[in-house]
Amino acid sequence: xxxxxxTICTMGATLMQALDQTIANVALPYMxxxxxxxxxxxxxxxxxxxxxxxxxxxxxxxxxxxxxRKRLFVGCLVGFTITSMMCGAATTLSQMVLFRIMQGxxxxxxxxxxxxxxxxxxxxxxxxxxxxxxxxxxxxxxxLGPTLGGYLTEIYNWRWxxxxxxxxxxxxxxxxxxxxxxxxxQSSLRFDWIGFAALSMGIGALQLMLDRGQDQDxxxxxxxxTEAMLAGLGTYLFIVHLLSAKRPFIxxxxxxxxxxxxxxxxxxxxxxxxxxSSALMAPWLQGLGNYPVETAxxxxxxxxxxxxxxxxxxxxxxxxxxxxxxxxxxxLLLCWSLWQMTHWTPDVAQSTLIIAIIVQGAxxxxxxxxxxxxxxxxxxxxxxxxxxxxFSLFRNIGAAIGVSITSGLxxxxxxxxxxxxxxxxxPFNRALQTGAARHxxxxxxxxxxxLLDRIINQQAQIIAYMDDYKLMIFTTLPALLLLxxxxxxxxxxxxxxxxxxxx
Numbered sequence: 234x235x236x237x238x239x240t241i242c243t244m245g246a247t248l249m250q251a252l253d254q255t256i257a258n259v260a261l262p263y264m265x266x267x268x269x270x271x272x273x274x275x276x277x278x279x280x281x282x283x284x285x286x287x288x289x290x291x292x293x294x295x296x297x298x299x300x301x302r303k304r305l306f307v308g309c310l311v312g313f314t315i316t317s318m319m320c321g322a323a324t325t326l327s328q329m330v331l332f333r334i335m336q337g338x339x340x341x342x343x344x345x346x347x348x349x350x351x352x353x354x355x356x357x358x359x360x361x362x363x364x365x366x367x368x369x370x371x372x373x374x375x376x377l378g379p380t381l382g383g384y385l386t387e388i389y390n391w392r393w394x395x396x397x398x399x400x401x402x403x404x405x406x407x408x409x410x411x412x413x414x415x416x417x418x419q420s421s422l423r424f425d426w427i428g429f430a431a432l433s434m435g436i437g438a439l440q441l442m443l444d445r446g447q448d449q450d451x452x453x454x455x456x457x458x459t460e461a462m463l464a465g466l467g468t469y470l471f472i473v474h475l476l477s478a479k480r481p482f483i484x485x486x487x488x489x490x491x492x493x494x495x496x497x498x499x500x501x502x503x504x505x506x507x508x509x510s511s512a513l514m515a516p517w518l519q520g521l522g523n524y525p526v527e528t529a530x531x532x533x534x535x536x537x538x539x540x541x542x543x544x545x546x547x548x549x550x551x552x553x554x555x556x557x558x559x560x561x562x563x564x565l566l567l568c569w570s571l572w573q574m575t576h577w578t579p580d581v582a583q584s585t586l587i588i589a590i591i592v593q594g595a596x597x598x599x600x601x602x603x604x605x606x607x608x609x610x611x612x613x614x615x616x617x618x619x620x621x622x623x624f625s626l627f628r629n630i631g632a633a634i635g636v637s638i639t640s641g642l643x644x645x646x647x648x649x650x651x652x653x654x655x656x657x658x659x660p661f662n663r664a665l666q667t668g669a670a671r672h673x674x675x676x677x678x679x680x681x682x683x684l685l686d687r688i689i690n691q692q693a694q695i696i697a698y699m700d701d702y703k704l705m706i707f708t709t710l711p712a713l714l715l716l717x718x719x720x721x722x723x724x725x726x727x728x729x730x731x732x733x734x735x736x
Contacts, residue, residue, distance in 0.1 A: 235412040236354050240366060242408035243347035246310055249401050250343040252378050253282065253317070253336065260382050260391035262519065267391065268326045276640050277444060279512065280633055281330045284440040285337030287629035288433045293342045294619030295424060295482045297349070302618070303413045306346045307406055312339030314402030321395035341629075345621035350413075352609060352617050366548075378511070383529055425482035428474045435467025436630060443637035487612075487620055495718040496608030497627045499560070502712040503600055504631025506567060506705055509639045510593065511536075517698055521579045521691065522586075535587050536594035543598025556603030557716045563599030566592050567709050574702045578695055607719055635708075639701045646700055650693035658685055 265275040296305050316336040323329040355363040385393040442460035449457050475481050488494050511533065518529035547559050570593035577586070605624075612620050 238408055238412045239354060240351060240363075242405045242412070243350050244366065245401050245405035245408075246306070246343045247347040249313065249398050249405070250286075250340040252381070253340065253395075253398070260386040260394050261516075263386055263391045264329070268323070268329060270326045274326060276512075276636065277326070277330050278333055279508075279636055280440060280444055282333040282337040282340075283508070283629050283633040283636065284436065285334040286341040287626055287633055288436050289338045289341035290345060290622050290626040290629055291432055292424070292429055292482050293345045293622035293625075294484075296342065297346065297618050299424075301415065302346060302350070303409065303415055305342055306350075306413070307409055309339050309342045309346075310402055310406045310409070313343065314398055314406070315339075317395045317398035317402070321392040341625070342622075345618065345625045348605075348621040348624070349618040352621070353614070383531070387525070423480070425474075425478065425480060428471060428478060428481045428483070431467050431471035431474055433467070435464050435471055438463035438467060440633055440637065443634065443641065446641060483623065484616065484619055487616055487623060490612055492611050492719050493608050493620060495715045496604055497623055499600070499604055499712055499715050500608075500624050501627040501631040502708060502715075503597065503604075504628040505635030505638075505708050506571075507597065507628070507635075508632040509635035510571070510702075510705060512636050513639055513643070513698065513701055514590075517577070518586075521694060521698070522581075523579070532583065532586060533590060536590045539591035539594030539596075540598040541594075543595040544602050547599050547602040555721050556607045557719055557721065559603040560600050560607075561713060561716055563596045563601075563603075564709060564713050566596030566599065568596075568706050570596060571702050571706045571709065575699045575706075577698070579691070607721070611720070635705075639704070642704065643694075643697050643701055646697035647690070647693045650696050651690055654689050654692055655686075658689060 261275050261278065264278060265271070268275070293305075300308075313336060316332055316339055319332040320329060320336055323332055351363045351366075381397070382391075382394045385391075385397060438460045442457055442464060445460070446457050451457055452461070475483060475485055514533055515529060518524040518532055522529070524532060543563070547563075550559060570589045573585070573589040573592075577589075608624070609617065609620060
């Protein structure tokens with residue numbers, strides 16, 4: 234078995250899919266002008282991809298059994314590479330959103346198939362290190378995406394954040410075609426269209442409600458009320474169908490494993506932080522910190538260094554110590570870094586920024602690897618592909634919801650705080666009637682009013698960002714309670730399971 238080559242190829246596929254979640258973050262302002270879109274509309278470039286990937290992640294386990302893992306893997310890689318080129322060539326916002334949806338559909342299977350493949354080809358005593366190597370792609374992709382995107386945008390233009398996938402796609406596809414063993418599909422399997430339709434309606438309607446809520450004034454709009462009702466109905470129908478159908482495409486037996494059930498809840502919580510914190514950090518650095526696009530990407534790079542170091546350390550410690558302790562350390566580091574970010578102002582020292590960013594990356598690394606080990610330790614080998622699909626599903630749903638909520642709250646709170654602060658800025662304010670303020674910030678003339686508006690908007694944005702980071706803390710900290718539900722995996726397993734063969 235060409236274990237090393239297969240690992241490199243699956244890593245390439247994982248890196249491509251994970252990278253595209255955030256590589257466009259720092260390029261969004263440039264794409265916004267090129268595609269004639271507003272700030273709220275241009276975030277659809279991120280959420281359309283994540284939502285499509287979330288919806289199509291759920292049936293990956295069924296598709297792998299039906300068509301064979303290798304055939305599905307290679308087909309998705311080819312489709313992902315082609316749709317990446319289409320995204321780079323888009324000329325309108327509608328085209329971009331459509332192509333990003335197609336890219337998400339093709340890329341949904343890459344991460345769970347990579348994870349299931351590595352879980353099968355490595356014995357259990359090496360899975361901690363294997364998951365650390367695989368996790369580099371999953372976690373480093375979203376973290377290094379803004380850095381690479383910033384350089385490509387500055388040196389070339391924003392279209393190259395998509396064109397960069399071409400060489401990786403070609404090499405990974407060729408490697409898997411040559412070295413990955415074939416697996417026969419089960420042509421007798423039938424797809425659960427009812428369950429898939431209900432899940433798609435629930436996720437799609439929820440994402441539309443979150444994306445459109447700010448523009449439509451939330452529940453004062455019939456559109457938002459309709460989307461909320463469809464989201465609730467789709468979720469309800471999916472749960473009922475999951476519990477009552479004979480052969481749902483997501484097998485309920487997965488949720489009977491306590492470690493796995495708690496693990497996907499933890500993954501959802503981490504997903505809300507993984508992408509949204511990066512999506513907020515890039516515009517903060519460029520808009521409030523006045524960093525050039527390439528410098529903003531460079532300042533965010535240490536997050537990846539912290540994650541890589543923590544992953545490698547956690548991969549070695551996962552088999553020697555209780556993984557729950559490592560995850561608790563990771564959650565606490567995440568909360569500390571987010572708390573530090575609530576104190577950021579435009580004049581904050583760059584060293585302070587970098588320390589918080591490194592600690593945040595380390596926190597993600599200490600959570601992610603032990604979580605993979607403990608969640609899959611008690612799961613039957615035949616359920617690994619389905620389990621990996623669910624892990625990716627909950628991570629993507631968490632990421633999509635996190636980006637939508639934080640960006641929506643940022644826009645809403647900025648407007649509300651602008652109005653609140655602006656109420657105190659009048660010609661009758663004594664602070665504006667004396668000294669240099671009377672000449673520079675006199676609201677009675679156009680120049681002074683424009684300067685005041687700029688300052689007020691900046692202060693409103695600073696507070697709005699602080700509120701978003703506080704919300705992330707309240708999302709992350711309760712995840713510690715999930716550790717109580719998890720059991721420490723046994724150190725040894727039966728020989729039959731230690732060397733499970735590939736499908």
